[in-house]
Amino acid sequence: MKLAVIGTGYVGLVTGACFANLGNEVICVDKDRQRITGLNRGQIPFYEPGLQEVVHRNARAGRLSFSTNLKQSILRSEIIFIAVGTPSTKNGKADISAVIEVAQGIAKAMKTKTFKVIVNKSTVPVGMGDIVTKILLENGIKKESFAVVSNPEFLREGSAVSDFMNPDRIVIGASDNRAFNVISELYRSLNAHMIFTSIKSAELIKYASNAFLATKISFINEIASICERVGSDVVEVANAVGLDHRIGREFLNAGIGWGGSCFPKDILALMHLAREHGYEPQILDAIHEVNNYQVDAFVGKIEKQLKNLRGKKITVLGLAFKPETDDLRDAPSLKIIDRLIAKGAQITAYDPVAEKTAQKIQKQLTFCNKVYEAIAGADAVVVATEWGEFRDLDLLKVKKLMKKPVIFDGRNIYDPKRMRELGFSYHGVGR
Numbered sequence: 001m002k003l004a005v006i007g008t009g010y011v012g013l014v015t016g017a018c019f020a021n022l023g024n025e026v027i028c029v030d031k032d033r034q035r036i037t038g039l040n041r042g043q044i045p046f047y048e049p050g051l052q053e054v055v056h057r058n059a060r061a062g063r064l065s066f067s068t069n070l071k072q073s074i075l076r077s078e079i080i081f082i083a084v085g086t087p088s089t090k091n092g093k094a095d096i097s098a099v100i101e102v103a104q105g106i107a108k109a110m111k112t113k114t115f116k117v118i119v120n121k122s123t124v125p126v127g128m129g130d131i132v133t134k135i136l137l138e139n140g141i142k143k144e145s146f147a148v149v150s151n152p153e154f155l156r157e158g159s160a161v162s163d164f165m166n167p168d169r170i171v172i173g174a175s176d177n178r179a180f181n182v183i184s185e186l187y188r189s190l191n192a193h194m195i196f197t198s199i200k201s202a203e204l205i206k207y208a209s210n211a212f213l214a215t216k217i218s219f220i221n222e223i224a225s226i227c228e229r230v231g232s233d234v235v236e237v238a239n240a241v242g243l244d245h246r247i248g249r250e251f252l253n254a255g256i257g258w259g260g261s262c263f264p265k266d267i268l269a270l271m272h273l274a275r276e277h278g279y280e281p282q283i284l285d286a287i288h289e290v291n292n293y294q295v296d297a298f299v300g301k302i303e304k305q306l307k308n309l310r311g312k313k314i315t316v317l318g319l320a321f322k323p324e325t326d327d328l329r330d331a332p333s334l335k336i337i338d339r340l341i342a343k344g345a346q347i348t349a350y351d352p353v354a355e356k357t358a359q360k361i362q363k364q365l366t367f368c369n370k371v372y373e374a375i376a377g378a379d380a381v382v383v384a385t386e387w388g389e390f391r392d393l394d395l396l397k398v399k400k401l402m403k404k405p406v407i408f409d410g411r412n413i414y415d416p417k418r419m420r421e422l423g424f425s426y427h428g429v430g431r
Helices: 010-021 033-040 051-060 070-075 097-109 128-138 160-165 177-190 199-230 234-242 263-276 282-306 332-342 355-361 371-375 395-401 416-421
Strands: 002-006 025-029 064-067 079-082 116-120 146-150 170-173 194-197 313-317 346-350 380-383 406-409 425-427
Touching: 002 010, 002 070, 010 025, 010 051, 010 064, 010 079, 010 160, 025 070, 033 064, 051 064, 051 160, 070 097, 079 097, 079 177, 097 116, 097 128, 116 128, 116 177, 128 146, 128 199, 146 170, 146 177, 146 199, 170 177, 170 199, 177 194, 194 199, 199 234, 199 263, 199 282, 263 282, 282 332, 282 380, 282 406, 282 425, 313 332, 313 371, 332 346, 346 355, 346 371, 371 395, 416 425
Parallel strands: 002 025, 002 079, 025 064, 079 116, 116 146, 170 194, 313 346, 313 380, 380 406, 406 425
Antiparallel strands: none
C-alpha cells in the first residue's frame, strides 16, 4: 500500500519506518526542512534503539522516503496518517492546532476521486475525528471520497520498534466498513489482536490506558510513603501484590514519579476533557498530586540527610525520564536538579545518551562522559534513571571515589541490605 505519515517525531517516524519494513511504500512528511534534510542524509533526530537500522534499510530499498511536500505526498497515498504533536496548553487542554493544520492541508491537497483513509495516530481528545471530518467536508471533499479513522498508538519510548512489530492489540475506530477493511489489511501481516470500535471509543482508549498505568505508579508510590512511615519494604509489598493476576507486577515500581512525553500531557488532557463535560475526575486529580509529591519528598530526603546543601557536590546518574531514550520531557530528574540547584548544590550529571539534549535545557550542570568521573568527589549520588549500567557499577570503587558514601536511589535499583553492608548510607523510596 502507499502511505503518507505526517509528522516525524517518535510516533510518526517509527510508524512510517515500520510500515515500510512490512513492505509498504511510505513517505514521511514534515514541515521542518532541517529535520527532513537530516533524515534524507540518514540522521535520526532522536535516540530510539533499533530505529536507525530500520530507517536505513528501508530507505535503501526505496520503500521509505522523506519530504516536505505535503500536497504531493497526499495525492500519491491511499492512507494518510496524522502523527503530529498534541502538547498541553497552560490549562492542561491538548493543543490540537497541529492536527487541524494538517487536516486543512489534506483537504486542500485532496483533489482526486480516489477513496482515501485519513488516520488519526496522534493522541487527540474525544471528538477529533468529527473535527477532521468537518474540515474535509467544509473544503468541498465529498463524503464518499474519504473516511476518518482513529488508530491510537501504544509505543513505549525505548522499545517502540519492537512494540510496533509485536503489538498487544491494534485498535481501529471507524464508522465506515471500507476503512475498517483497508486498515485491517494494512496490519494483517502482524497477526495481532484487532479491536474494532467507534471513533470516539478509540480516541478515549489511549487516554484510559495511559491513565491506568500512571495510576499504578502513583498507587505504589503512595504505598511507598506509607512503607517508610511504618517500617515496611515497598519492593516486598509490590512483589507479593503483583502476583495477583488481577493486578499484575508491571508498573508497580516505586520511585520519583512518572514523566515523559505521554503520561503528563495525557493525564492533564483527560482531566480537562472530563471537566469540559461536567465531571470532576477525582482519581486523576489524586494520581497527579501524588506524582508531584514524589519529587518534593525525594528532595526533602536529600536535604534532611545532607543538612545544608549549599556547596555540596551531588552527582545525578540518569537524566532521561526512562532508560533507552534521550527524551527529557517532564523528566523527574530535571525537577530534582532544579530544586537542588536552587538550594545551592553543585550538580554533576551523567547519562549514557541524553547529555546533548540536557545541555540545551539545563545550563547549570556539569556533564561528564564517564560515570566514575561524574561520581568522583561527590557528597552524594542520586540515581534518577534506571539505566542498566548503573545496576552493575563497581560499588566498592564508587565508595572510594565519593567524598561521602551517600546514595539516594530514586529508582530502587539497589538492595538496601547489601548497600549498608558495603558501608553506604542508603536511601531508597519506600525501603
